Amino acid sequence: MHGSTTDTVLKISNVTKSFGQVAALKSMSLEVRRGRVHTLLGENGAGKSTLMKILAGVHGATSGEITLDDQPYRPANPQQASALGLAIVFQELSLCNNLTVAENILATREPRKFGFINDKALVARAKAIVAELGLPIDVTEKVGNLSIAQRQLVEIAKGLSHDAKVVILDEPTSSLSDSEAEILFDIIGRLKNRGVAVIYISHRMEEIMRLSDDITVIRDGEYVSTHDRNDVTIEALIALMVGRRMEEIYPPPMHDRPTQDAPVLAVEHLTRDGDFADISFEVGTGEILGFFGLVGSGRSEVMNALFGMKNADGTVRLDGKDVRFRSPAEAIARGIGFVTENRKEEGLVLGHSVGWNISMAALPDFTGPFGFTRAGAERKASAAEVGRLAIKTHSLDTPAGSLSGGNQQKIVLAKWLLTRPKVLILDEPTRGVDVGAKFEIYKIIRQLAAEGTAILLISSELPEVLGMSDRVIVMHEGVIGATLAGTDLTPETIMAHATGFQS
Structure with a gap:
């Protein structure tokens, strides 16, 4: 490992962590230097989150030593970690939606006057923090009213x-x-200039190569190697991370898409004032239809309308019949599935078991004639999906919230999948998921298409849209800018339409 002790601010030596019989960290060593960005790279379940929680004072290490500025570092809780000079911005948002941005940023450190919270000083201090970071956020707004992206910026402001x-x-x-990410990259540059060490965790390889000074790979709870960013390639890092070479991130189609007379889903002139206008498209059996657009393009709003979460004018036909879904339950009953972008709040009940989460949308299929659930059949079906998707869990009864993001x-x-949908809407299906898990999810998507499911794939990642879609609809400011296929499917053409600069 490189770096002298003089510029090493954080040193981790042979740290282990076990939860009962499960060893989450087997032997972790790391040296983090001042004024540098040190990226931690590993698949979901590699031990990154466990290590971060030990550093943040959420967990205690089972064995090993950590020093911060050459002093023993064993925080008993996050408040102590913060007081000792370690700030953490978790991927999973820890904000209170019913409080304002200012109240969230300065939670537990509110300025007081005569023992009471001084609201004027609170707002002023939060405004100063947000202004210094260059974040486009109103500190008096309730967090619950903000978009996911804006909440992420508030989480960053709180940590910093x-x-x-x-x-x-x-x-x-x-x-x-992209523009919000640029704000963050600018902040990271300023932190480096102040001599602050940044530990960075990301699955976006281009971002890692741009920002990192040092990159450490961990696998299966163990330290693998540390590299200077200039001395290593993305391909080499992926091979180290997954323990195998990935010749193809995007698996090829498993079938020749059947030619068909009638589409599974046909949408005509779908319009919702303020969100999107005159949206028309068709998707056929076994087709993967990609939707690309920049933030605010209206992609997710269209999908919410199709799934009965929002009202919209226009015509929707499923298997040639006009349909109008007034609720998600109606959409599910007719064969529409929706993997939401916000899995934490809308896709999962984190406190419930893996088995319950898998079977909850298909419960009517496991209900007997007198309203009783056929528990054996339900568990058998859930267990089959765990096997088919290679979900890493100790049992069906494990809480879903304890599993890795992937x-x-x-x-x-x-x-x-348990609802056997005719049409499956996938909104950012690999968001926050590592390269190895992405590959597995892509294989599942290909398999579904081969089985005849029509898939609507919404993604902000251009390589993902290009690598997985048969055709791509590009949206810009609530309208369809272009529908592209074949030789027109290039990054340049898609971005030209997404930004409104048609080529």
């Missing part, structure tokens, strides 16, 4: 409001647009 020696950023751009996303997929 502490005066820290080490800042940990866990998947900070997973829900940010495995949680597979549970959401399994939930909808």
